[in-house]
Amino acid sequence: MSTEVSQGLPRPQRTISDEFRELQHIVNLFQHQLDAPHGTVGLHPFGPVNVAGAKMAFTQACRRLREALTSYRGTALESWGRLISKQSEGGGLPDSSLAVLTHKVTAAGQELNEMRRVVDTLHEDASKCGNILTEAAADAISKALAIGGLGGQQAQLLVERLKSMAKRLGLAHYTDTQTHMEETVTTVTLAGSIIVIDVDIGNSIASLKVKVSYVSDMDHDERIDALMLDRLHAADIRGFEALVEEMAELDRLTKEQSPVSFIHNTFAIVATLAEVQARELSALGGDSKQLLRHGSGIALPHARHVGPSLLYFMPSAIRHGLMAADFADMVRLHSLSERTRAVAPLCHWLSFSWEPSDSRHGFLSAQSPKYCLPTDYMAEDSESHHVVRVHHPGISGLDMQFLELTAPESVPKTGKPVDDSITQASVDSGAWIPYCMVARLEPTMPASALTVRAIMAAIQVDTSALGPDQSAGVGLAHDSPRLLENAPTLEGLVRGECAKTANTSGEKVEMGPPQIRAWTICRIPLYRPQNVLAVVPILRRQAIFNSLLASCYTDAVDSELPLTGVSARTHANDPFRIDLVFNNKQLDKDGDIRIESGGVVDQGVVLRVIETTGEVAAWIHQSLGIASTEELLAALGSIATTATTLCKSMAHPKLSKVADISHSIPAIAVWLASHPL
Structure with a gap:
């Protein structure tokens, strides 16, 4: 009897909340598998974490949730809508029914708001889950390469990873397999509109090769090949992918902002920094060690990133511990030796990149290879550009010549357009695009309000509309407060950084009460290339003071x-x-x-x-x-x-x-x- 009754009972109806909870359970379960010991190494095809199975379960749960939401809309919400329409047409409802309906509508609105909040949270969790999966898979491949080298399975795994990366970055990919002297080499080609990256994968780490070439007239630079190859030799898959992503971003921007070539302008900045370094070195009597004291730093393109990087501060103890030959090698070879590579993480760098901007900035064409002009290369002012002379703030008597585009009549010299319609005046408007060059600090730097204001003056940011306590914004810092008294202190920020690195919060020196209000600078927009000359000494002074202050704690x-x-x-x-x-x-x-x-x-x-x-x-x-x-x-x-x-x-x-x-x-x-x- 009980069996017949149970068979006649309807199946319990699942609610929307039930579907939400199940979907969240799937995400939490997958996260738990990744966080378990050997979880990342155990990613499919190595172990128990089956990515395909998790993806299928997630898809099915999303489908059931969508069906539940559709059913809810078709039953409760539509019936309430009909009742409200009847009331508005004059049909009338008893006061008690109207009160019940009002209560239901209010409750439904609150429930829908809660659903929207849960959906947003779930979407964020799903995105995080995807990012965790991508990074964990890269770590798993890195560990496999580090342990077992490039065997047959590991080589094929790296090939598949490159293909997956190409799809994620919007690059085309091609493979070609050839056998030579009993060794099979698979060449994976990643191609964009301008860049072409060839990766040769054989049966050993020594057989790995990387070559970056360009469809345009850009010269091949072996330093980029060496930088990417170093990442693969170190079994750093995530680091290699980050470099490819930088190249893909330059390729995408060049395609979207045609006829401007971001790759060309990146190489132009590299050439400019090299020219500035050469002039500074000549003014300093060839003493390359003084470039970190009086000059604008040591230009090391393609040493850490694809594109220009500048080493502008090295801790004093390290700088005095290195031989003059080490500095000479860095300047001459534009790369890091094994000796200097070990101390590179302890130094302060500027890495240059591009990012969207509200104002329009001028970009060089392929006919103008550099921003900074050498003395034997003369360019007269014309309708499209003019030559500006800039006095170096750190080295007395040193002048630079920079090429600067002449803005159209509707674009002021600040680079900000009067209106959205930029006419053809004295220069091709296609050279003015909403992107600017940005110098990113590695690591980020705690800086006083005086330093922030000095940098804003150096890059010629208009702060007339800002109050005296609000001028630390303009995108320099990622924790800019609205008022100065709400800012943290430099002493507190430096002490916090020391506690992270030294795992100690004790003081070696008895410090007085904190007094210096500060921010953490992470990026500096550069409206003109010559801004680097004025910005670097300001940053270096702050870095030196921070090192003095940090010695009180560590x-x-x-x-x-x-x-x-x-x-x-x-x-x-x-x-x-x-x-x-x-x-x-x-x-x-x-x-x-x-x-x-x-x-x-x-x-x-x-x-x-x-x-x-x-x-x-x-x-x-x-x-x-x-x-x-x-x-x-x-x-x-x-x-x-x-x-x-x-x-x-x-x-x-x-x-x-x-x-x-x-x-x-x-x-x-x-x-x-x-x-x-």
């Missing part, structure tokens, strides 16, 4: 007699100055306090990063006319930054040299302990 200096206390204080009105008091009380090997001869207990020092050169200058409290007091730190703070006593000529030469070489406050303390002033 530096550990070997010393038999460690100092018992170092106090430091920063200044809000001068964010490149640190006042220090070093306690000359020391502990001997037995732990007893020992006071140095001379009776001076504390030593006061003022450190400041010089604006023009980026050097660190040091003044001692005796030369500043301050006697040793219990409030020595406060007495130092009373000295105004603009005072004549804080001029470089009155700085202590030996102490300044120690500070400039080390960029380390604990190292200065140890030197003072062994060299009483």
Whole structure:
């Protein structure tokens, strides 16, 4: 009897919420499989995570959810709509029925809003799931190549991965397999409108080859081939795909913004940076080591990315530890040696790329190979362009010549159009497109408000419509607050970065209360190529000060007699100055306090990063006319930054040299302990 009754009962109807929960369960299950030990290595075809099965289950769940939503619309919503229409036609409804209907409509509206929120969340989860799958598969291939090399299965897996990447990036792909001397080599060709990337995959890592060529008249550059090949030799599939994606983006932009060639302009920037470097090196007497002190950095195109990269700051300890030959090799070969490659992640870089912009910017044609003109290449002003002379802010007496497009009459010199219709005036309007060159900082840099405003002035951003506390925006920082008092502090940002890298939050130096408001700079739009000359010294000065500040949290200096206390204080009105008091009380090997001869207990020092050169200058409290007091730190703070006593000529030469070489406050303390002033 019970069986017959159960057979006659209708199947329970699944609700929309049930379908949502099942769909979310599928996503969570797949995520759990990827997060499990050996989950990424176990991706199909290696192990238990079956991508095809997960995709099928996800598709079926989406179909059931779509059917449930359609049914809901066809039953409840349409019936309520008919009732409302009847009411509007004068048919009338009892007050009780109208109240019930109103309640149902309100509840339905709330439920639909909740459904919309859940759908949006589910869509984000599905996108994240797809990204996780793509990255995890790349990691799995990388691990397989690193462990087993390019065997038969791994080689075929890499071939399939390249094909999949081509589809994802919108590139055509072709394969050709040939056998030579008992070795099978498969060539995968990735082709765009202009670029062609050939990857040869054999039975060993040594047989891998990469060549990038162009349909246009662009010259072949072996450095790009070497950069991509290095990624494959290191079994870094994700890194290799990132480089191909950069090339594909240049190809896509060139196709969309014809007749402008982004690949040509990328190479023009590379040539410009090389020309600037050559002139700076000549002005510095061939001392390539000084390019990181006075110049605009070392141009290393295709060393980290496809396109131009600039090494503009190297930590002082590393810079003084490298031989002059290492710097000469970098400048001459435009690449990183094995020795310099090891320290590259510790340096600061600018990498140049393109991104959409609200204003229109001029791009060079193939007839203009460079932005910066060498002395033996003269170009007179014409209707389409003019030559501008720019004085180098860091190297006295060095002038540059840059080629600058002449804007049409409806486009002001700022690059912003008066209206959307740009007429043919004195230059082809096709050269003015809504893209600009952007310098991305690697790593991002905490910077004071003074630095942000200086960069905005250097790139000639119009801030007249912004308030004094709102001018830190304009796309420079990714955490720009609306008001200055809402900004974080430089001390807090630097300390947070140190805690990430050193896994410590303790202070080596007793710091005063944070005072410098700051932002984290991640990108700098460059409205003119010559902006780089003015921007790099500003960034370098901030990087030097940050290294000094970071030493208060992370530096550990070997010393038999460690100092018992170092106090430091920063200044809000001068964010490149640190006042220090070093306690000359020391502990001997037995732990007893020992006071140095001379009776001076504390030593006061003022450190400041010089604006023009980026050097660190040091003044001692005796030369500043301050006697040793219990409030020595406060007495130092009373000295105004603009005072004549804080001029470089009155700085202590030996102490300044120690500070400039080390960029380390604990190292200065140890030197003072062994060299009483």
